[in-house]
Amino acid sequence: MRRPAPLLAGAAIIALVVPLSLLWRTAPAASPPLAGGGTVRPSPVAAEASLIERRVFLPPLDPARGPEVEDAPRLVGIAGRLPDGAVAMVRAADGTTKIVGIGQAHDGWTLKTLSPDAALFTRGGRQVRSFLPAPEPETPDDPAADSEAQ
Numbered sequence: 195m196r197r198p199a200p201l202l203a204g205a206a207i208i209a210l211v212v213p214l215s216l217l218w219r220t221a222p223a224a225s226p227p228l229a230g231g232g233t234v235r236p237s238p239v240a241a242e243a244s245l246i247e248r249r250v251f252l253p254p255l256d257p258a259r260g261p262e263v264e265d266a267p268r269l270v271g272i273a274g275r276l277p278d279g280a281v282a283m284v285r286a287a288d289g290t291t292k293i294v295g296i297g298q299a300h301d302g303w304t305l306k307t308l309s310p311d312a313a314l315f316t317r318g319g320r321q322v323r324s325f326l327p328a329p330e331p332e333t334p335d336d337p338a339a340d341s342e343a344q
Contacts, residue, residue, distance in 0.1 A: 267300050269313045269324040282313045284324070 267284035270291060274280035281295045282305055294305045303315040303322070312325045 265301065265303075266315060266322040266324060267294075267303050269326055272308060272310070272313070272326070276308060276310065280308050282308055284313070 267286055269282055270285050271283035272280055273283065273293075281293050283291060284294055284300055284305075285291050286301050292300050294300045296305050296308060298305055303317045306314040306316050306321070308314075312323050315322050315324060
């Protein structure tokens with residue numbers, strides 16, 4: 195009986211030689227090396243003055259400096275759980291305060307959406323975002339009591 199070892203060895207050699215010969219024949223030619231080893235410098239590009247002066251980022255949104263709409267309701271508070279069960283407490287131009295839910299109207303302005311710090315009101319094609327007022331800094335009533343607590 196013949197041993198299969200010589201046949202397996204021959205098949206293994208052929209399995210290694212054939213792919214290597216195919217790869218050797220199709221190897222791309224190497225590109226010639228750069229002469230002198232100099233550095234490549236980019237060509238200067240003339241920038242327009244408008245591109246240099248243009249701001250990259252917008253200034254942060256400051257509710258105090260936002261556009262004011264005279265008759266838009268002012269947001270004075272938000273109660274409930276966002277996004278479904280919350281209501282807005284708004285103050286109208288005449289000073290009255292009313293609780294308004296999403297989709298309800300107050301002085302012609304409809305409350306569209308609520309976020310943790312703002313409410314979006316719409317009337318016709320106009321939209322106004324009303325922000326909560328900034329909290330006032332707390333001042334101690336009695337400076338002596340404040341120093342004793344520390």
